[in-house]
Amino acid sequence: MFRRRYREQIPELNTTSTADISFMLLIFFLVTSSMDTDKGLLRQMPPPQQEDVKPQDINKDHLISVTLDAGDALAMDGTLLTPAQLTDELVNAIAHDPKEHVISIQTDRRTSYEAYYRMQNAIVAAYNRLRSTGREVPMRISEQKPQE
Amino acid sequence: MRKMQSMFRRTSHELPGLNMASMPDLIFTVLFFFMIVTHMRHDDVRVRYEVPAGTEVQKLEQKTGVINIYVNSEAIQVNGHVTDLAHLASVVQAERKAMSPENAERLTVSLKADKHTPMGVIADIKQALQQSFALRINYSGTESRHP
Numbered sequence: 327m328f329r330r331r332y333r334e335q336i337p338e339l340n341t342t343s344t345a346d347i348s349f350m351l352l353i354f355f356l357v358t359s360s361m362d363t364d365k366g367l368l369r370q371m372p373p374p375q376q377e378d379v380k381p382q383d384i385n386k387d388h389l390i391s392v393t394l395d396a397g398d399a400l401a402m403d404g405t406l407l408t409p410a411q412l413t414d415e416l417v418n419a420i421a422h423d424p425k426e427h428v429i430s431i432q433t434d435r436r437t438s439y440e441a442y443y444r445m446q447n448a449i450v451a452a453y454n455r456l457r458s459t460g461r462e463v464p465m466r467i468s469e470q471k472p473q474e
Numbered sequence: 475m476r477k478m479q480s481m482f483r484r485t486s487h488e489l490p491g492l493n494m495a496s497m498p499d500l501i502f503t504v505l506f507f508f509m510i511v512t513h514m515r516h517d518d519v520r521v522r523y524e525v526p527a528g529t530e531v532q533k534l535e536q537k538t539g540v541i542n543i544y545v546n547s548e549a550i551q552v553n554g555h556v557t558d559l560a561h562l563a564s565v566v567q568a569e570r571k572a573m574s575p576e577n578a579e580r581l582t583v584s585l586k587a588d589k590h591t592p593m594g595v596i597a598d599i600k601q602a603l604q605q606s607f608a609l610r611i612n613y614s615g616t617e618s619r620h621p
Binding site for chain 2: 439
């Protein structure tokens, strides 16, 4: 006659549901959080114009005029071009006049934001290309009020 | 020999169950990964927008002291509040007041505008921001490899 050994072991904690609990936490975080980091073109705007301060005169020779019309057509000094061409042209123009140049931006109220963004991107690309050669080029941009 | 053994001990035909003990650990690792790489979404965005793409975009390193403005051709939303052009400046100022002085000083506006927004709307927003001295602006966009 064998007596059954009495087992003194403590019963183990049932942990099967831990996986489910952590899955729920995981899904909660997936739903409530977002992964997108904010990227963009950072700009500093000038302070609002005072009534009594006269706008500064700029020598025409230093002026680079960039325009976007209502149909999103991009032009520099009157000639139509693509954003990539604008970058090349700006690199040439700014390289000749790095300290005094002013890029004047004129848009229309009906210009799309996307076209404006492409133009801004092209301008930043031009400055980045110039700066990558080790030169110090200040960003000189003057934005006009959009045309009606 | 086998016959003998089977007389005393029944051979089990059941497959041993897969050991699931490490499963919670695995999921916890994934959970922690997501907790670290993501951040909480604090605004309930009610404006449908699709930002334009650019090749020169840079990461906005600043995390605090940022006011998000969501824009499409119909609506404007500042952080959590849907507003309009006439009230934009006052809403921005109220948001700035709610910040700590350090953050208010280096305030940046992240403009998340839909790519089909006309420039008239953008220009009006920029003017309103200028009037309320929110001068640092981030034109939000996605990164693209090809121009």
